[in-house]
Amino acid sequence: MKLAFTTLGCPRWDLDTMIDYAVENGFQGIDFRGFQGEMDIFRLPAFSTRREETKQKFDQAGLEIPCFSSSVRLYTTSEEQCRDYLEELKEYGKLCRFFHTPYIRVFGGIIGDTPREQALDIVENNLKKMLAIAEEYQVTLLLETHDDWTSCNYVAEILQRARSPYLKVLWDIHHPYRIAGEAPEKTWETLGRYIRYTHWKDSYGYMANQKGYQLCLMGEGDVPLQHICRLLEEKGFEGYYTLEWEKVWWPDIEEPEVAIPQYAAFMKSIG
Template sequence: MQTTRRNFLKSSLGLALASSFDVSAKKIKPRLAFSTLGCPTWPLSKIVQTAVATQYEAIEIRGLEKEMYLPKRPEFSTDIAQTRQLFADNKLKICNLGASSNLHFMDTTKRQKNMDEAKRFIDLAHELSCPYVRVFPNDLPKDQDREQTINLISENLSELGRYAKEAKVTVLLESHGQVIWKDVLLQIMQQANHPNVGLIWDIFNMWSITKESPTEVYKTLKKYIVHTHIKDGSMVNGKPAYTFVGKGEAPLKEAIDALKSGGYKGYYSFEWEKMWHPEIPEPELAFADYPQAIQQYF
């Protein structure tokens, strides 16, 4: 078959376009953060130095030097101006503050304590120009009516959203505890129904228990997901055994494919749970591995 000039040009153009798509695909760079849960003994200066050296864009503050209530630390109280300057000088962002607040308590005193903590973290996020504060749903106790508990979580989340609006902050409910099924999370988010409320998708947290397809989870909750927690591992005797990303059983490829195809623009925040699992490898190794390991999904 004779190759005409027109056919040759069409063929060449097709190859050039394919090549350009390949190059652009290789250049996709996810927005990376890591949680300080992974380095529970490090001072803030070392955390920042490590993030810069390993090319993260942001840090998620979940405790500092084993103190989980951040306002107790001078870095987030009396010395907050220096903290802001430290991040600005290093061109890093604080993308999320992890509060320990649980929204399921019907006991008035416990409920108020947890709501007060969440509001204090919202105030702190405002001072730090941090966009998000994480809270937990967190339980569906057997001694409480299930529907009433779900309604209460929704009401508390909505109240926090109204408070956060004044601070220009968004409150994020994390898929956590017993509240990890997509349909329950959807019910809570629909009932809370506030523009300053969103969802953190902890992929492994959910899948390790529910085994729900990440494609279906994302399809159900896409409207609300603005932040993700990334980790990998397997379940051993009913407990998580964490591994570096790509070395475990978590369906990260399916989840990240869903996020990419859905236009997700948020952070892929590495949650290395060293605080709760001291036996796992040291943060120096984990934080250095993650940026390369997650790139395989892009």
């Protein structure tokens, strides 16, 4: 079982602290979703003028960057925003090439009142341009089960339209189960052949906030984590099991000093 955590969970940590915690707790990778207050990490010295130093630190620690988690959305009706997303993909493509990272995470996006068929047409058109960049940099885009594309059937529709080896799936094991009410077997049956990467979190139903659930430490909620882990093992999944501890969006949840070691210990206990 290959373990990683996203930097979304440790917004105040510097690079050395991230690496130390990863090594001490038996992680194999760190997935970058922002760093030191900047979501577009390619703008930071650590991933531009000093990226060689960053790479040396990862190499010396025996760690990978398995994925760069972008903010790119496939659905947008703004030409300017689409151009911005294409530029963002190019920057992450350059980083993938430099750090030997195979994946860039992308979102489907929020479609609002747009009819789904119309939204699919827009996504298909935008995706053609994005996949051309993925092919140029020989990197795979991972569409996350998230936002208005949480249901496995909606994700499958995009995959069928794209028909590209450069588009696969990131299974956030929480969202389809918690938000779409989808059985893990259904998700795998529909998307399993495309799933290359997973995000992990736990929660329990909680109606006192807008989301209707409360994030918690692994095993303290009611997401069937062990069941999903067993399913992945039975299906021969060889990708990463990555903790997405959303400390940036949920500031009141436990600190990374607690959550990240707890995740590693929990996953080793069920894996």
